[in-house]
Amino acid sequence: MGRHLTFEIFRFNPEDKDSVPHMETFHLEETERMTLFIALTRIREEQDPSLQFDFCCRAGICGSCAMMINGRPGLACKTLTRELPSEITLLPLPVFKLIGDLSVDTGTWYRAMNEKVESWIHTHRSFDPRAEEQRMDNALAEEIYELERCVECGCCVASCGTANMREDFLGASALNRIARFMMDPRDERSSKEYFEVVGTDEGIFGCMGLLACEDVCPKNLPLQDQLGILRRKMGWQAVKHLFRMG
């Protein structure tokens, strides 16, 4: 027989004028291999059909189910209830706009981020769909892929001290994105051009080095290393800039 689980869940529906933000308690018997996805689905289907939370893939790929789980950002679909105490508190991610209950709008934030860091290959070559693809060294392709694995769930942003204090901070996933394009030989942007995007307090110099981003990343991205490398590169660029070296 499973444990008796008690859920404290944040409730607020901004579209309902009678709704006020509050915590609501739900009870559920734990079943074998229960994840928070299963628990929340059961609560919605059996107890309160209005409960808002986001899910799509249930397998840690789509990145839509990030929430604060007992105070820590994580993907609900990858979190087994047996890893948690029997009292579970669920809150929506901070920083992002609330849609309702546990559901937040990460899409608008990520769209703006991708536009800010110009998250595409910058090249003067025109694309010929009939030509053979440009070749890339396999080891490099794998290194780039390692950073490409980001699912834009927002856990790193929610856990970030700077992002919680200043709205304009790019956050680890944006800096990871930039690191990915810096590695890519097809992107023709110079260090100076990258510096203009991330060489500020909104970018790499706003990072306080708390590294919660790496601790909570559900995809285990090497954010600590990337932030370090980027900070060093941009630091050099700042020094060069001081001495007008280009």
Place this chain on the structure above:
Amino acid sequence: MEYLKGHEARFDTGVVRDRVRRDQERIDRLIGCKDGKEDTFKVRSAMQDELMERVGIFRNGKDLQQAVDNLQEILQRARRVGLRSSGLGANPELTLALKIEGMVKLALCTAYGALQRTESRGCHAREDFQARNDRDWLNRTLATWKEGANLPALEYEPASPSMPLPPGDRGYGASKIITCDGEIIDRG
């Protein structure tokens, strides 16, 4: 821009307005439980159970017929769903309630199409028709739904005339093939 030069575009906003009004009426009916009080989540579970139990990878005529009969009843229930919650905002119950009838219809297309297809093809095995029958079934099922009907109308169109890789012997499992010419190849 050059392409558009000298052209005039007319948009009939009435089409949008009518569609929005129609959907708003549908939403109001669901919120007001005008068609009934069926629990939309329970209807979905019933559909899922039916597909899981009788429309699996290994299927047979008797079970498929049962599934079609049961899904037709579930379709009637889907047409009677009503909300338990307010339906305000990004409401998950309303989202499902708007989709459920279409979902059950799709389930019926699958189950009814499978019932009619008296052969085993691809990864779907009819226990009562174990051969892949290219003579009669080398075709594609087209399902359409007439307004108010309780079953889809099935039509068939021939498979692509030129196949770079025609269906062949898979080299595993029981492989009985009725070829286009009606020849029966049985490798046990």
